[in-house]
Amino acid sequence: MEDAAAIHELIAIRDTAVLGAPDMTLEDVADELVEPGFDRDKDGWLAHDAGGGLDGWAWACSNGDSDLVDVQVIVRPGVEGLAARLWPRVLRRAREQGAARGHARITLHLGVYRADQGKQAEAKEQGFEPGTSFHRMRIDHQGAEAGPAAVTAEPPAGLTLRTGESEDVRRAAHLVHQRAFTEHFGFVPVGYDVWYERRQASSATDWSQLTLAYLDGHPAALLIGNNQFVPDQDCGYVDTLAVLPDYRGRGLGRFLLRHAFAADAARGREGTILHVDSNNTTPALGLYESAGMRAVMAIDVWRRDLPV
Structure with a gap:
């Protein structure tokens, strides 16, 4: 839980680059970290630079006993190659969660802001396709x-x-x-x-x-x-x-x-x-x-x- 402030800072920097302002509060991040079913020891990863600064935050969170797994990879703008290193960990953990619940296949859901063209390209590279859209x-x-x-x-x-x-x-x-x-x-x-x-x-x-x-x-x-x-x-x-x-x-x-x-x-x-x-x-x-x-x-x- 002591990582919540650093995670929030990273997300706020990403959101500001895409949306012009942060879209999550520190309370939102803390709530995600205590989400029932999310195992902080197994389901999330922090990637730090040589100086200890947080450059990446990734997670896979199963949805009850279903075959649905919510996933996300967030990387500090300008950091190259890190997303490609985090995605295999996320996919591997998602498969483990599905196997633990007895599923032969799983469905991954990834939320992407419509304004984030870079994330859309990343989603395509990882084999994702558009599923639905939510309007705020x-x-x-x-x-x-x-x-x-x-x-x-x-x-x-x-x-x-x-x-x-x-x-x-x-x-x-x-x-x-x-x-x-x-x-x-x-x-x-x-x-x-x-x-x-x-x-x-x-x-x-x-x-x-x-x-x-x-x-x-x-x-x-x-x-x-x-x-x-x-x-x-x-x-x-x-x-x-x-x-x-x-x-x-x-x-x-x-x-x-x-x-x-x-x-x-x-x-x-x-x-x-x-x-x-x-x-x-x-x-x-x-x-x-x-x-x-x-x-x-x-x-x-x-x-x-x-x-x-």
Whole structure:
């Protein structure tokens, strides 16, 4: 964990070279290092120069018991040849993780900023192909671009809301999340204990920002907000917005989205941010745009299949 500050500095330098500003905070890096399932003794590598400065950070993190492994290699701009030395270690560890879980093949996912042409070329060299794209959406609650975000939508008939401070609500929310995301890109089902542990391990988690919507007494939709974007952008973050298939088309998603906007505005946040898969099984992108959100960044997920 004492390496978190050096890793963050390296990532910030890379992000600034690509995006013009850092896109991760020190808290984000620390949260990644304590991610359940990530073994700091086996799953990550630091590459230092002769003077002890950090030039590279690479990792492979398995996703539960599935065949999916998230990977990344980050190298200080201007350092030549290091990525080529780190990738074999990452791929070897990913294969080991797949073998340990009994898989004959694994699927690797690599996140790449759309603006990072150098990383795109590197992904191609390593045999990755584009899988899907996530758009970072934002709406402002203050300033010239602010819309009527503090105004909630009219609630659907029969709607009641409960927040996530109690375990019974969290368990019901977990079931809604698992059922609603079954067909989404990269989704891996997990049990409640793992689901809870992952969120509890994150410094951004605020269980009061989990809202479970009941329609006529039945759990129907879910909103999970957190504080991930508060330290650097003073924005709320919609981590999860899910509506069960049987309850779609009744305005629940739009209502919960407006509910999140109003809550963030009441907290004094400058805006609200979320990420949406452009290949989502539901027309989520159109919903967010119609609610006044705008795309501020694109992040592509590249994928590669490997035999174990």
